[in-house]
Amino acid sequence: MAKTVWRSVDGIVLLNKPIGLSSNQALQRVRRLYRAAKAGHTGALDPLATGMLPLCLGEATKFSQFLLDADKRYITCIQLGKRTTTGDREGDVLTDEAIPTLTDEELESVLDRFRGEIEQIPPMYSALKHEGKPLYEYARQGIVIERKRRHVTISNLTLVSRTEDxxxxxxQCTKGTYIRTIGEDIGEALGCGAHLHSLHRVSTAGYSPEGMLTLEEFERIAEQGEAELGTYLMTMDTAVEHLNRVELLSEETREMLFGRSVNNLTSFGDGSLVRLYDQVSQRFLGLGVLKGTIIRPHRLVNTSELTNI
Structure with missing residues (x-):
């Protein structure tokens, strides 16, 4: 097999991750199609889960944290009546209990406890680390690690449908929310236990699900050539579109790219991060941080050709 020759590719693509693959396995498959020298995903989905997995290639990896920190939306199916060792359908069944008969109003009353700001204890079967090791590695050895409660916000929780079980x-929730834990906690609130049957991430940071491609779609596009693959790359500044935009004059652009602060007479509040663009080329330069009207470099992309302006 010929050795892959990696290349510089910058941008973001939206993968509809299939079931059965880890997020890193899915990332590496797409990375190889693009031959991207650098790549990273933005918030792992379990192998059981499917859906939106934004992948950052090249310089876009500098802004992946903003997607990690963003709100996310999921569609999930919770299986009532059975608790499992892992909190999802892949675990062994621990208990099998009768499911109470509830009216829609009674069920809504229970679900309402999980709307707004709530507390969660992260599950043992998670990638959260303790002393450098993921919790799931301890869980597989039968070791239980004490976890701190965390506050998360559920901005929307809507019952889409229900069956007997x-x-x-x-x-829709803030970063760090464990949907598996919501499922288990709803089961406990109903008195019958529950586990996660399926999980699909619909969106991250407001990216439209219509922009997602499956692995098979990426592979078919790759057969048409890397140029065609490139048309599905979103610009890296889409990861930070929620930040205010500032355009720099040519001299200011040069100073910024040499790592120097500029006085742009712009003020959005001390400590604010702003998106920076060269006024002439409209090229995205990266992020700056404000101190009064002074903009200091914060996280810049590689734009070496612009330093000759």
Whole structure:
């Protein structure tokens, strides 16, 4: 097999991750198609989960944290009546209990406890690390690590459908929310236990699900050539579109790219991060941080050709 020759590719693509692959396995498949020298994903999905996985290639990896920190939306199916070792359908069944008969109003009353700001204890079967090791590695050895409660916000929790033993929910939440834990906690609130049957991430940071491609679609596009693949790359500044935009004059651009602060007479509040663009080329330069009207370099992209302006 010929050795891959990696190349410089900058941008963001939206993968509809398939079931059965880890986020890193899915990332590496797409990375190889682009031959991207550098790549990273923005918030792992379990192998059981499917859906939106933004992948940052090249310089876009500098802004992946903003997607990690963004709100996310999921559609999940919760199986009532059975608790499992892992909190999802891949675990061994621990208990099998009768499911109470509830009216829609009674069920809504229970679901309402999980709307707004809530507390969660992260599950043992998670990638959260303790002393450098993911919790799931301890869990597989039968070791339970004490976890701190965390506050998360559920901005939307809508019952999509229900059967005798399942609930399908549409959930929008802040970073760090464990949907598996919501499922288990709803089961406990109903008195019968529950586990996650399926999980699909609909969106991250407001990216439209219509922009997602499956691995098979990426592979078919790759057959048409790397130029065609390139048309599906979103610009890296889409990861920080929520920040205010500032355009720099040519001299200011040069100073910024040499790592020097500039006085742009712009003020959005001390400590604010802003998106920086060269006024002439409209090229995205990266992020600056404000101190009064002074803009200091914060995280810049590689734009070496612009330093000759």
């Amino acid at each position: 399942t609930l399908t929910l549409d959930i």
